[in-house]
Amino acid sequence: MPITSQKTLVYIVEDSLSSGALYRSQLEKAGYEAKHFVDGYSALAAIKEKMPSVIIQDVCLPDISGLNVLQFVNRQESPARVIIITSNSSIEVAVDAMRLGGFDFIEKPFSRERMVTSVQDAVKQINLEKIESKTVKIEESMAPELSFIGESLAMKTVFRLLESALRSKASVFVTGESGTGKEVCAQYLHSYSARRDAPLIAINCAAIPGELFESEFFGHIKGSFSGAVSDRKGAVEAANGGTLFLDEICEMDLNLQAKLLRFLQTGTFSRVGSTDVIQSDVRVVCATNRHPAAEVGEGRFREDLYYRLNVIPIQLPPLRDRGNDILLLANAILTDKNEANNKEFNRFSLDVQSMFMKYDWPGNIRELQNIIENMVVIHSGNEVSIDMLPESFAQSGSHTIPSNTFATNNVNISSNYLAKNNRHNNSNSNTLAYQADIKDIIPMWLVEKNAIEKAIEICDGNIPLAAAHLGVSASTIYRKIKSW
Structure with missing residues (x-):
């Protein structure tokens, strides 16, 4: 049951009259006020008039996509929580909806308990945000x-x-x-x-x-x-x-x-x-x-x-790709280990900072924590100096920048960029080279197209697998291909 005496308003956007009536009945029995809309435009008109707390939104509607309703809701000042309902055949669309700001998604057919629980969770999240806005930050x-x-x-x-x-x-x-x-x-x-x-x-x-x-x-x-x-x-x-x-x-x-x-x-x-x-x-x-x-x-x-x-x-x-975050984390860990061991370290020497920034950190943050704890426990003082570093760390090649793909690419890009800039500043012929470089710039949509097509080729035409490697849904790739 909703916590407040006033019933929580829930909109149901479902083109099936029988399903919508069933969901409405189930929610009303659970103590909610529910209204059913059979198309997207009717729902949008009602939302403009009064924003509910929760919307149960079918993806497939006769007039507009449920995603259009979701995007409209999320552009409002106090948006409702939108629960997406979908059939198995449109699961990828449901995932896209969640990435657009949906609260939850439920696959048809679903039980009364599954739907009511999701609505309760949405209301709970809304109430928590209201409380936190009036109290001390988490x-x-x-x-x-x-x-x-x-x-x-x-x-x-x-x-x-x-x-x-x-x-x-x-x-x-x-x-x-x-x-x-x-x-x-x-x-x-x-x-x-x-x-x-x-x-x-x-x-x-x-x-x-x-x-x-x-x-x-x-x-x-x-x-x-x-x-x-x-x-x-x-x-x-x-x-x-x-x-x-x-x-x-x-x-x-x-x-x-x-x-x-x-x-x-x-x-x-x-x-x-x-x-x-x-x-x-x-x-x-x-x-x-x-x-x-x-x-x-x-x-x-x-x-x-x-x-x-x-x-x-x-x-x-990985920690090696986070730049100055390494020192931010190191200082935070140093403060924490000081308090835990009753020590008074307040800084790292410049040599130690330099080694930290150049080290590959194969063990990432966990390795950084272990090294700092080792130094704090064994030594005393105000400054962590290079002679306090564990011997295993000092001998582990900490002066070499990692040769991972991203680092190598960045170095090559930077080197090429500097070389081109030097050419630009040296002679008039270099100005022509600069103009040629401008003409060689590839439009972003074409870069994206080439990347997607290459991924599909590497995955032997398996678009879902290529999508997974690219970090997007397969439906996104299908839409891109259609737009090309």
């Missing part, structure tokens, strides 16, 4: 380990995606090398969301034996297998109302992947050894240090599950 009460530090362009992109994800119930797929902060990302999403008072349950998919995986995930009843001496809740049930974090998701057995997909579609599951159906409302955040699209291509990860989980993809950059 950041002031957050534990230090849950905060992100960074000013690099790569991290600003991550922050923007996290902010979008907080307003949604959609699954988040976090990728990145080991030690880049994938678990911190999950903690952040949980602790800043309306689910923060419910549990955050983490499962390391690589650390659980295959024969125990289903039990750990869904639980079991007494006697269902050897060693099951009592009933036991699984992670999905324990996380009800909160967040389920699946680390190293690509290590999950294919058989369990199918069961996870069914749970994500229906919100229901059964314990091992039981036929009783249990409902659980969780927000899934998953992570891997592998390339999930490559795992899909190799047949080790289900393509349908990948698209279901990869609604909001977040790529965490």
Whole structure:
């Protein structure tokens, strides 16, 4: 039931009269005020007159796309939370809708409980934002380990995606090398969301034996297998109302992947050894240090599950690609380790800063934390000097800039740019060379077209796989091809 005495207003935009009437009846029985619209333009007119709290929006309408309604709603000052409903055939469109700011999406046919739970979650998120606007900001009460530090362009992109994800119930797929902060990302999403008072349950998919995986995930009843001496809740049930974090998701057995997909579609599951159906409302955040699209291509990860989980993809950059963030993080870690060990370090020497900036950081932030903790625990003083660095770090080639693809490309681009500028400034003939360079500039749409066509060629014509590697949905590529 809604918390307030005044009924929460929900609009249903569904072209089927019977389905719309059913949804309206179910919501009214749950205590909501509901209105049904059979086309997009009728819904837009009603939204202009009065914005509801929640909109249950069908994607396929007889007049306009449900995505048009979603985009209109999100341009308003106090937008409703939009729950997308869709058939299996338009799942990619639903994923696009989530990336445009939808709150949740449900595949038809769905149960009354699934729909009502999604509406409740949306209302809960709205109420939380209203409360926070009148009280102290969350950041002031957050534990230090849950905060992100960074000013690099790569991290600003991550922050923007996290902010979008907080307003949604959609699954988040976090990728990145080991030690880049994938678990911190999950903690952040949980602790800043309306689910923060419910549990955050983490499962390391690589650390659980295959024969125990289903039990750990869904639980079991007494006697269902050897060693099951009592009933036991699984992670999905324990996380009800909160967040389920699946680390190293690509290590999950294919058989369990199918069961996870069914749970994500229906919100229901059964314990091992039981036929009783249990409902659980969780927000899934998953992570891997592998390339999930490559795992899909190799047949080790289900393509349908990948698209279901990869609604909001977040790529965490390696530490070596974050520039001055290295020193920002180092100083923050130094302050934290000082307090934990009752030390008085307040700065790094210039030599240490230089080594930190040149080092490859194969272990990323986790390695940076370990090195600083080692120095703080063993030594004392005000300044961290180069002789305090662990011997293994000093001998590990920290003076060499990593030769990864992006660094190499950036160096080549910079070198070419400087060389061209030198030519421009030396003679009149160089001015002609400069003009020739201007003519060689390729329009952005053509750069995009070439990149997409190359990806499709590399993937042997498999457009969904190419889309996954490019970080877009397959429907986006199909639209691009049609526009060309």
